[in-house]
Amino acid sequence: MRVASYLVDGNPAWGLVTADGEGLVDATGLFPSLKAALAAGGLDEVARTLAGRPASRSVAEAHFLPVLPDPDKVLCVGLNYDDHRQEGGHPEQKHPTFFVRFANANIGHRQPMVKPAISDMFDWEAELAVVIGKAGRHIPAAKAFEHIAGYAPYNDGSVRDWQRHTTQFTPGKNFVGTGGFGPWMATPDEIADLQAVTVEARLNGTVMQHATVADMIFTIPALIAYASTFTELVPGDVIATGTPGGVGSRRTPPVWMKPGDVIEIEIGGVGTLVNEVVAE
Numbered sequence: 001m002r003v004a005s006y007l008v009d010g011n012p013a014w015g016l017v018t019a020d021g022e023g024l025v026d027a028t029g030l031f032p033s034l035k036a037a038l039a040a041g042g043l044d045e046v047a048r049t050l051a052g053r054p055a056s057r058s059v060a061e062a063h064f065l066p067v068l069p070d071p072d073k074v075l076c077v078g079l080n081y082d083d084h085r086q087e088g089g090h091p092e093q094k095h096p097t098f099f100v101r102f103a104n105a106n107i108g109h110r111q112p113m114v115k116p117a118i119s120d121m122f123d124w125e126a127e128l129a130v131v132i133g134k135a136g137r138h139i140p141a142a143k144a145f146e147h148i149a150g151y152a153p154y155n156d157g158s159v160r161d162w163q164r165h166t167t168q169f170t171p172g173k174n175f176v177g178t179g180g181f182g183p184w185m186a187t188p189d190e191i192a193d194l195q196a197v198t199v200e201a202r203l204n205g206t207v208m209q210h211a212t213v214a215d216m217i218f219t220i221p222a223l224i225a226y227a228s229t230f231t232e233l234v235p236g237d238v239i240a241t242g243t244p245g246g247v248g249s250r251r252t253p254p255v256w257m258k259p260g261d262v263i264e265i266e267i268g269g270v271g272t273l274v275n276e277v278v279a280e
Contacts (some may be wrong), residue, residue, distance in 0.1 A: 001047050002271070003027075003150070004184035005034055005065040005108070008057075012069060016050055017184055023055025024062055034185075035070055035236035038133045038149050043187070059183075064108035066181040067152045068131065071238050074101040075227055076127075076156055076173065080217050080242025087250040096218045096226050099169040101156070101240075104176050109183030113157060113275040115259060116175045121160040122257045122277070125243035126201035126209045126265045129154035130220055131185050132237040139228040144221035147233065150187045153265040153273035154240045155180035155201075157257075160249045180263070181238070186270040194220070198268035199244055204261055211244035218242075 002017035015026040031037035078097035133149025163172025201209040248255035266272040
């Protein structure tokens, strides 16, 4: 199934995407949010209860929220594709590079992606986001997939000069409205071969990044095992698993997102996140 969060009359709601991808079947009456449904282990119940019901609204008209508007935490992974590591001149990594994003940095599908007034170095990063569905601490890699609720496109929009003020990434990764997350989450049964899933960024229709999950340095199970060692993962947590080579800051000359640009992040078999860049 595919699951989305959106607004109804200004209030947060969520529901299932119809098989044709054209409609949304509201599930808010069963659980108040996707996070609540995940915490209760209720997604299968929702699917059974809503099976065959008509869409309550169209995807085309929906005001999307981030897939998880209220995550406990968003953990992001840096330098997890070798071409991206090399284009930045970084040494080989013995451990995953983790940093955090705050929930208010995220926006939904088709919502404006805000270029901060203080910087012109606004960059894209196409990523596969993993949504946690089952809590765990010290999760063995061999059991990591038992804790995954689904996958979604993510754009780790980065304000590069603020990211590089110090060795800590946090400021450049947390400007409000800079992280795209959507349009929806696809449950693992929607994906036949996770390793073959493509991760692609297109800026104004031009392909800027393209890779597959198989190109990751640290696998998804390895990331979950590592993260769950230093923190408890809980339902609704998000792990953005890193970006391939091809970011704007490493091009000659650099390419930065500017107001009026349209950035698309496509995760093969999951969906395409689309955001227009606007000025703060």
